[in-house]
Amino acid sequence: MIATIVVAMTALTLAGFLLPALGYELLTRRDPVRAAFSAACVAAVLGLYGRLLWLNLMRRTAHGHRYGLAAIAVVCWALPALLGAGHGWGNALVVPTGLIAVVLPLRQAVGVTAAMTVLTPVYGVALGLPALSVLYEVSGIPLASFSGYAQVWFFHVVQELREARAELARSAVGEERLRFARDLHDVLGHSLQAVALRAEVAERYLERDPGRVRKELTEIQTMARDSVRDVREIVRGYRATSLRTELDGMSAVLRAAGIRCERPEIAPEPPAHAHEPLGWVAREAATNVLRHSSATWCLIEVRTDGALVRLEITNDGAARRAAGDAGSGLAGLAERIAAAGGEFAAGPVGDGTFRVAAAVPMERKT
Incomplete structure (x- = not known):
């Protein structure tokens, strides 16, 4: 449930980067070919991004996820060049950075983030982006990379804490069951052994001494009643x-x-x-x-x-x-x-x- 919410909120955030430019293509330019191409690219990026984020939240990491990240980066960096960096397509340069530290090992993620931070201003100037837009892209890349890493890390920490709480609860129940089993064994083990011995004595004197047999039977009844009382005390928790x-x-x-x-x-x-x-x-x-x-x-x-x-x-x-x-x-x-x-x-x-x-x-x- 929490993973679904995380993926949905991330998708909404990414949509805020890409949908204004897509809306411009659909509502202003009204070029069917450009509109279909841009819509397909945006849908593919959002879908693949959400899929990779979900798998990593579920700890289903795989080496092939790097190819998915590479595909997202290629599409996002190609869109401003193919459709023009204006009208919001320049924002696409930041989109793949949120997955860098999620898909790649931490050391590799730091290197890739640093490389993208250096290359982005060069690429942005080549595309003709305004200086403020280039500055925004450069500052946004490391922030987005760290945010993606922290998001997944916090999710995993919360999941581990919930599992630890559940395990502690199960352990507490298990300890109580063990205590109950020990008390029951101590009480019934001794009492039943004593009852068995008394019954053997009564059997030996069955033919020779009826008075002794009656005495032993009386003792057996007393011990049985005491055992029942002890068991009730264990069940009610009085003894411990x-x-x-x-x-x-x-x-x-x-x-x-x-x-x-x-x-x-x-x-x-x-x-x-x-x-x-x-x-x-x-x-x-x-x-x-x-x-x-x-x-x-x-x-x-x-x-x-x-x-x-x-x-x-x-x-x-x-x-x-x-x-x-x-x-x-x-x-x-x-x-x-x-x-x-x-x-x-x-x-x-x-x-x-x-x-x-x-x-x-x-x-x-x-």
């Missing part, structure tokens, strides 16, 4: 959820993604029952910042306000969010906080920032 740990992990992940984020001070320590719901808020907020915004900074605040423990997470990515693209997990967070008897709000603040605010009572809801 710490607000301080979640906020430390959140700030570390955001900083790794290039987002300015400091670890917050947490004083005094929130009550134990507040860690689980607020920890989920921190996890979901970090995921949303990485996946659904282009934030450059994120501010995390934890404070005790009367009978409530408040967590606020603010970032500057609201202006670049798509409408309604705040992350589907926010609805689930609202339900979790409501179940804990707290308050939850999330949305753009109005100054280009997006804020997630959650508050949990200091006293556990009964």
